[in-house]
Amino acid sequence: MSKQPEKYQVFEKENEILRNAKELLAKPDMLPEHSWVKEYELLAQSYAQLLGEVKLLTSVSDRLQNKLNKANESIARKNDELTQTLDMLTKERVGKRATTIVLMLAALFFIISELVIDPQLQEGAKIFGASGLIMLKITVAIALKPLEVLLENLLLKTAARKKM
Numbered sequence: 001m002s003k004q005p006e007k008y009q010v011f012e013k014e015n016e017i018l019r020n021a022k023e024l025l026a027k028p029d030m031l032p033e034h035s036w037v038k039e040y041e042l043l044a045q046s047y048a049q050l051l052g053e054v055k056l057l058t059s060v061s062d063r064l065q066n067k068l069n070k071a072n073e074s075i076a077r078k079n080d081e082l083t084q085t086l087d088m089l090t091k092e093r094v095g096k097r098a099t100t101i102v103l104m105l106a107a108l109f110f111i112i113s114e115l116v117i118d119p120q121l122q123e124g125a126k127i128f129g130a131s132g133l134i135m136l137k138i139t140v141a142i143a144l145k146p147l148e149v150l151l152e153n154l155l156l157k158t159a160a161r162k163k164m
Contacts, residue, residue: 017046090159098152106144113137 021043024031031039 014046014050017043090163091156094155094159095152098148098155101151102144102148105147106141109140113140 021039024036024039
């Protein structure tokens with residue numbers, strides 16, 4: 001018997017059979033002729049049993065590998081979904097931030113317009129008429145959307161750089 005730790009004694013029986021077969025082959029005259037058949041039968045039975053165990057282990061191993069492959073695929077899909085969700089959430093957060101900034105700018109433009117620009121435009125309205133004043137205000141209001149889009153793109157690029 002070997003003095004290996006217990007975990008290496010899994011194949012102790014098989015090692016004993018192999019050792020016995022090698023000893024018999026090394027000294028063929030050790031056994032009478034009719035005993036060789038019996039030894040060969042024992043060796044064939046041991047081999048058949050070992051082959052059956054190997055097939056079972058291989059089958060179990062294959063099933064476990066398939067489960068592992070499926071789990072890895074599922075993890076990869078979930079990771080992709082999470083990445084897409086995170087990207088969408090980032091875009092939404094940036095979009096809300098851009099909208100908030102644009103609304104603050106619009107409010108600031110409105111206050112500045114009412115306090116500073118309107119009194120001067122009232123004088124100009126005499127020249128351009130009331131419709132000119134309204135068109136100017138509509139133009140400023142329409143220009144806020146492209147400003148929001150530009151700001152959103154800038155914030156998205158900033159967020160992407162921070163992500164890296």
